[in-house]
Amino acid sequence: MSTPEVRRRPGGRSARVRAAVLDATLELLLAHGLEGLKVAEVADRAGVHETSIYRRWGNRENLLIDALLDASEQLRVPDTGNLRDDLTAYARDLAAFLATPVGHALERTLAVAGDDPDTQRARDRYWTSRSERSCRMVVRAVERGELPDTVDPRLVVEMLVSPVHFRVVLTREPVDDQMPVRLVDALLRGVAAR
Amino acid sequence: MSTPEVRRRPGGRSARVRAAVLDATLELLLAHGLEGLKVAEVADRAGVHETSIYRRWGNRENLLIDALLDASEQLRVPDTGNLRDDLTAYARDLAAFLATPVGHALERTLAVAGDDPDTQRARDRYWTSRSERSCRMVVRAVERGELPDTVDPRLVVEMLVSPVHFRVVLTREPVDDQMPVRLVDALLRGVAAR
The missing domain is CATH 1.10.357.10 (Tetracycline Repressor, domain 2)
Incomplete structure (x- = not known):
């Protein structure tokens, strides 16, 4: 059982990172189209490591579908x-x-x-x-x-x-x-x- | 008014060329997938000039749709x-x-x-x-x-x-x-x- 604060902080950061990555994905998708979307650019724009994206989403298509969902x-x-x-x-x-x-x-x-x-x-x-x-x-x-x-x-x-x-x-x-x-x-x- | 023979020969040849090109398109599509299909290879396999394909179908997608139709x-x-x-x-x-x-x-x-x-x-x-x-x-x-x-x-x-x-x-x-x-x-x- 963690304290509310401990529970909130990782959840909050994780949710913020997720939102930043999904927003960046959507923006780049609309700017460059489906084929032009690169995970490295998403990482750049969202301010996270590319490896964190692959760790969480597995691949580019998965990330795309999650952003669109x-x-x-x-x-x-x-x-x-x-x-x-x-x-x-x-x-x-x-x-x-x-x-x-x-x-x-x-x-x-x-x-x-x-x-x-x-x-x-x-x-x-x-x-x-x-x-x-x-x-x-x-x-x-x-x-x-x-x-x-x-x-x-x-x-x-x-x-x-x-x-x-x-x-x-x-x-x-x-x-x-x-x-x-x-x-x-x-x-x-x-x-x-x- | 052309004679039946003159009418038949270009029509027959044209239909044969069309069938050969569409067959070649379908075979290559099934062998290499959508992205791998090249008009030059279709022309090769069908025994026609690439330019004749473009003259008749305009572009690769058009040719594809016609073959699938x-x-x-x-x-x-x-x-x-x-x-x-x-x-x-x-x-x-x-x-x-x-x-x-x-x-x-x-x-x-x-x-x-x-x-x-x-x-x-x-x-x-x-x-x-x-x-x-x-x-x-x-x-x-x-x-x-x-x-x-x-x-x-x-x-x-x-x-x-x-x-x-x-x-x-x-x-x-x-x-x-x-x-x-x-x-x-x-x-x-x-x-x-x-």
Whole structure:
């Protein structure tokens, strides 16, 4: 059992170092692009040793994903009290986030990232965190009786966000303002509904 | 008006050259990966001048997309007489295709491809062709009275294929055998159905 002060100081310094490194990563990523990002420059800008970065993050991709995960927390999960509004707002916010330089870099990083164990762990951590947060919209709707309790929250969220990611990463077709509404309508009522 | 013989010969040669170049591109892509593919080597293997390739395809990405588009025609659009079966089979075949080396290369190429006019045109051509072919499943279902005629075929297809692409490109979660069935069920009946 350490004293509060001892507990706070290493935690505080560690958190500050982490924030400085992640901020530096994001700034350099936006300035030089994905390929131009160098761990040595991140270390320089954050005022830490390059070896400390490798010790903590393992590799460049892992660091990148962590920085982008951190940035993606600006993507809020709405809680309007109504499932349709929650899902529509979330799809809209996601499209807007993915259109920003950070969101765009995030998608490209995730799409090209390899399959070595470190990167795989970072990627899994990213999607697990995103999925857990967004599934809350569905869980709350089940609690309110808006959805049957047999529904699979992950399937609902996957069907909601996939078409948005699909356009941003693959077809590059813009997500117009009506798309989230039509998507949520089809998702809730089914396309066979008359 | 040219004679049939004159028409046939340039067309035949042109088609043969095209096929040889696209085959060579695909073989080298699978052998050396996306980054290792060189237009000079493609020209060598296909027995044509490098300049002819640039004249016809404009750039390396365009050539790549064309080769992959050609290969993706092995992805057949089913016609079982029943929408649910068509969509389920198509989602399954798509997942299987994207798991092959060619399918995997296709996704990565499309995900990292830039936004210059040539590449944009090649990408648009690819997705327009894919979309037109797969929309036929939905159009036939409307004609059979399985779907209301107010349905948007492109939205249905987009909602069907996006979760499969999303897993392959972004989350890298495997598409298990049950996923296409659950996806199609949710898409047709809606997730709010009891």
